[in-house]
Amino acid sequence: MAAELILDARNATGESPVWNAQEQALYWVDIPARRLHRWSPQDLSATSWEAPEMLACIACYGDGSWLAGMESGLFRIQPQHNGTLATELLSSVQHATETMRFNDGRCDRQGRFWAGTMLMDMSKAATVGSVYRYSAGQTEQLTAQLTDMIVPNGLGFSPDGKIMYLSDSHPSVQKIWAFDYDTDTGTPHNRRLFVDMTQYPGRPDGAAVDADGCYWICGNDEGQIHRFTPAGKLDRSLAVPVKKPAMCAFGGANLDTLYVTSIRPGGDISDQPLAGGVFALQPGVQGLEEPLFKG
Numbered sequence: 451m452a453a454e455l456i457l458d459a460r461n462a463t464g465e466s467p468v469w470n471a472q473e474q475a476l477y478w479v480d481i482p483a484r485r486l487h488r489w490s491p492q493d494l495s496a497t498s499w500e501a502p503e504m505l506a507c508i509a510c511y512g513d514g515s516w517l518a519g520m521e522s523g524l525f526r527i528q529p530q531h532n533g534t535l536a537t538e539l540l541s542s543v544q545h546a547t548e549t550m551r552f553n554d555g556r557c558d559r560q561g562r563f564w565a566g567t568m569l570m571d572m573s574k575a576a577t578v579g580s581v582y583r584y585s586a587g588q589t590e591q592l593t594a595q596l597t598d599m600i601v602p603n604g605l606g607f608s609p610d611g612k613i614m615y616l617s618d619s620h621p622s623v624q625k626i627w628a629f630d631y632d633t634d635t636g637t638p639h640n641r642r643l644f645v646d647m648t649q650y651p652g653r654p655d656g657a658a659v660d661a662d663g664c665y666w667i668c669g670n671d672e673g674q675i676h677r678f679t680p681a682g683k684l685d686r687s688l689a690v691p692v693k694k695p696a697m698c699a700f701g702g703a704n705l706d707t708l709y710v711t712s713i714r715p716g717g718d719i720s721d722q723p724l725a726g727g728v729f730a731l732q733p734g735v736q737g738l739e740e741p742l743f744k745g
């Protein structure tokens with residue numbers, strides 16, 4: 451099955467694709483470009499808005515505004531007609547060190563937002579990354595729920611919400627873990643290895659869980675999207691025509707299209723001219739509607 455290029459976006463780091471069911475449109479971000487993007491399959495229109503800081507992960511409020519993990523904290527953002535984003539700080543984050551930002555994030559099935567932080571320069575392999583949970587109405591500062599990460603990534607939740615997935619993309623780690631997840635309190639426990647990605651092509655990047663409870667993970671650097679069963683067994687791998695797929699999300703009218711964002715690295719990319727593009731795959735399985743942030 452061929453991946454279809456839906457937008458030659460040339461994103462430096464295209465991340466956090468989210469299907470907005472209400473608008474029937476795909477949103478995502480380009481982290482270093484500080485842009486929120488929108489693409490509509492109905493009229494093929496592409497729009498983008500400039501953020502005041504790098505933004506890395508988003509969750510839909512359902513009223514046109516978004517929760518976004520940026521450099522200095524979590525913000526509510528609202529696209530404006532002039533191409534900017536109105537921003538309201540929800541909760542600032544006390545990073546372990548300077549030059550950090552949020553990275554991968556998404557809501558659990560109850561609508562709490564989870565997101566990890568990493569050094570902006572990930573070549574420094576310091577375990578200063580943390581994973582935070584943010585609930586509606588939370589007034590106290592964010593406190594780390596999980597620490598000692600380098601590049602937290604691949605957050606996902608099983609269809610019943612009772613398993614949480616998390617990975618670390620750094621070349622020195624490349625592991626995906628599963629946790630039992632208490633849906634009442636939003637607490638992960640019983641951390642165990644789900645997949646050792648050093649055994650498969652590509653570093654683990656962003657992920658999506660489908661309606662069968664299988665975990666789709668982008669294999670960054672190797673142009674692969676892998677589907678793992680809930681038991682952690684590789685079910686299949688799909689190719690995209692770029693080396694660095696970054697995150698995937700189910701969307702489309704029947705939630706049966708897998709959208710994939712990607713990274714356009716510096717240097718010679720003559721062998722992957724579509725790098726940074728957004729792709730659509732028809733994998734023959736359905737996804738789940740992305741939970742709204744219960745703000």
Ligand SMILES: O=C1O[C@H](CS(=O)(=O)O)[C@@H](O)[C@H](O)[C@H]1O
Pocket residue numbers: 463465481506553554572601603619654655656670694713
């Ligand atoms: O900035 C990011 O970097 C890495 C991808 S890469 O190592 O630069 O190829 C990615 O894992 C992460 O999610 C992203 O935010």
